[in-house]
Amino acid sequence: MLNKGDFHVHSNASDGKYSPTEIIILSKINGLDVIAIADHNTTSGISEAIEAGKKYDVSVIPAVELSTRFNNESVHLLGYFKNNMYQDDTFKEILHLIKLHRYKKAKKILENFINIEIKEGALSVLEGINLLKSFGASVVLAHPMRISNNNINQILKLPFDGIEAKYSNTNLRTTFYFITLALTRFSFYTAGSDFHSVKSKNSKHSFIGTVYLNNSEIEIFLNKSGAMILK
Template sequence: MANIYLNLSLYSFDLHIHTTASDGIFTPSEIVQQAVDKGLKTIAITDHDTIHGVQEAQSAGIQAGIHVIPGVEISTRFQKKNIDVLGYGMEDLDLLEELLRPFREARTHRAERIVRKLCQLGMPLTLDDVKEFSGDHLIARPHIAHAIVKKGYAPDLQFAFDHYLGDGKPAAEDKLQISVEDGIKMIHQTGGKAVLAHPVYLPDRSWVPLLLKHPFDGIEVWHRSHSWKDSEYYLLLAEKHHLFVTGGSDYHNPSHKLGDFIKKPT
């Protein structure tokens, strides 16, 4: 396994990145420039339930000499737990955009419900206040958090999540999720490969082989939250199930490190 680390260190890629098209704080073009600054050669834009950032990133990538893989992270559910399914290399992006339309509409309705709850909690807010931060992109909770902070209802984004928007908090609302099977089917139907995202976030390790009974093509072995031992275990599972492996930082903001997600062996 130590030799694998040495080999991986020769590569420069990050296959799990979010932009302002979902809940990241950098535009797709800004992400590409940051990738250039980091010396990355290949990246994938994997926004939540949308591919709106892909075209801008690919155009910027052509200019910068960076390969940008079209990606997406689809919200699914299995046994009442959130399961993220990464998709890579989808060929029919027009069809995928149409298949993802219900997610976009559901996110808008969810935002409306959250805004109503915030108003009932004594924090007058409008959807236009939120769209000031989301623009024409899919509305995510960080956009609402930004609006809360701007209105002076919270000192920072973390406070907004901890007190109002986080799971189980007074203004929380569930997002649309489809079955794992349907998420994988959506990716395959549009010519892509489906990957089980950050398995370390599952309730426990027993869930990983259980989920791999679904027709996944790959597993995210390397992630900023994976220890070396975690990645070692996931790599063995990938070999057992004949899956390809991926890795990424799950980059959203400066608290994460673009291109830095492979832990050294201990």
């Protein structure tokens, strides 16, 4: 039985301080029995996390945090994978190009999988959603409470599977609002500390396991998303 899960954690495969193995150890210490390593535009830390998870009895859901833009605002998408497509070479190449801001080349490859809305510049939110779904992920809008009022309502009309309703340093009223919205408009919600470092100076992030889903919430998330658990 899975009782406590943090589904938005960063390792040093992107901009976190700690290795995937260290993340697993910190998760165990803080009572987590399931996590998602969701690094920025890379899945390279997942394999190490899975191996460490076997050793320390922490389950891992393969995930990624994808960078997109909407009306010149940065919008992040969380993809939770239902299968091993996160290991696909083409997918990894696309992520690598996005990480390097080589969007034109990335979109050239993407044209084989999805409709491209904008030929130039970063991926649009819809392109990002379609990319992740094309490679076997359920797609969640990351930290909607950080998106501007000018854009959030339009973004929430896009075909997400769920939203990250429980998030680092968010008050109960806002959390309840997004939980209600998720259950009304989408299939599920997730929770994420957005952990990067023990000594993070970013007030948007919190310590691993501070924000989490409980047993019943995890069950709903897994059933609705189809996310794969590796242990």
